[in-house]
Amino acid sequence: MADEVTIIGTPASPFVRKVLALLDLKNVSYKIDPVIAFYTDEDFLKVNPLRRIPVLLHDGNTIIDSSVVAAYIEEAFPTPSMFPSAPGDRATARWLEEFSDTRMADIFLWKCFGSVVLKPGLWNEKRDVKAYREALAGPVVEIMNYLETIAPDDGFLFGDIGLGDISIAVIFWNMQVARWKPDPEQWPKAAAWIARTEAHPALARSTEWATALIKTPVPEQRDLAAEIGVPVTDETYLRAMEPTRGPMSLF
Ligand SMILES: N[C@@H](CCC(=O)N[C@@H](CS)C(=O)NCC(=O)O)C(=O)O
Numbered sequence: 001m002a003d004e005v006t007i008i009g010t011p012a013s014p015f016v017r018k019v020l021a022l023l024d025l026k027n028v029s030y031k032i033d034p035v036i037a038f039y040t041d042e043d044f045l046k047v048n049p050l051r052r053i054p055v056l057l058h059d060g061n062t063i064i065d066s067s068v069v070a071a072y073i074e075e076a077f078p079t080p081s082m083f084p085s086a087p088g089d090r091a092t093a094r095w096l097e098e099f100s101d102t103r104m105a106d107i108f109l110w111k112c113f114g115s116v117v118l119k120p121g122l123w124n125e126k127r128d129v130k131a132y133r134e135a136l137a138g139p140v141v142e143i144m145n146y147l148e149t150i151a152p153d154d155g156f157l158f159g160d161i162g163l164g165d166i167s168i169a170v171i172f173w174n175m176q177v178a179r180w181k182p183d184p185e186q187w188p189k190a191a192a193w194i195a196r197t198e199a200h201p202a203l204a205r206s207t208e209w210a211t212a213l214i215k216t217p218v219p220e221q222r223d224l225a226a227e228i229g230v231p232v233t234d235e236t237y238l239r240a241m242e243p244t245r246g247p248m249s250l251f
Helices: 014-025 042-047 066-076 087-123 129-137 139-150 163-169 171-177 188-199 201-214 218-227
Strands: 005-008 030-033 055-058 061-064
Touching: 005 014, 014 030, 014 066, 014 087, 014 163, 014 171, 014 201, 055 066, 061 066, 066 087, 066 163, 087 129, 087 139, 087 163, 087 171, 129 139, 139 188, 163 171, 163 188, 163 201, 171 188, 171 201, 188 201, 201 218
Parallel strands: 005 030
Antiparallel strands: 005 055, 055 061
C-alpha cells in the first residue's frame, strides 16, 4: 500500500482509540492529528460533513466513522484479522461494535461523561449531576448486567483480542475520567474482561496518551502529544480557540 495512514482525532475519543488499537494490532504505522472535533472549523467540515472524529486518510481515501474505518482497516490490512472465523462469532463481534457505538455511547459518553466532564470542560456549563446519577442508577446498570452475560471467563471473546473486545472496552476510560468504574463485586466477569482488554498494549498505549492530553489546555495538546511520543502529523485541522457544536453534536 502506498501512503501512510493518517488518523484525524484525539486519542481522548474512544472511537479514535478503537481504530488506533486495530492499527497497532496489525502493525500498521500511522500519524495522528490529535484534534478535538469541536475545535475544528469549516475546513474539517469539508473532510467530514458531520465534523466528527475519527477520520482515516489513506491512499487517496477519506474514511469516516469508526465502524467504517475499522472495516476499512480490516480489508486494507487483513492480517492478523480482528475477527473470529465462524460467521456467528463474526456477527457477534459486529453486534458488540454496534452496541458500543450506539447504546453505550449514548449512556456512557453523552449522558455520563457529557454531563460531568464535557459540559463544564467544553461549554463552561454546570455539571449535570442529576442526569449523571440517573444514568448510573438505571441504564448503566442494565448495560453492565448485559455485559456480564457475554463476558468471557478468561481471555477474550474469541481467542485473541479482537474488534468485539476493543469496541466495548474503549468506552471505560471515559467513564473513569467521569469518576466511575465497574464494580468487580457486582459484575465480576465483565469488570475483569474490561480490565484485561484495557491492559492490552494495543489499548494501553493510546489510553496513556489520552490521560496526558485530557489534563492539558487544548492549544498545548498538539505539542504535548509530540513530546510524549504520539506520531503527530505535520498539518492540523485545529483552527478554533473556542469550541463550537457540529451538525450532529449530541450535548
Ligand atoms: N459513530 C461515530 C461517532 C463519532 C463521534 O461521536 N465522535 C465524537 C468524539 S468521541 C465527535 O467527534 N463529536 C463531535 C460532535 O459530535 O460534534 C463513530 O463511530 O465514529
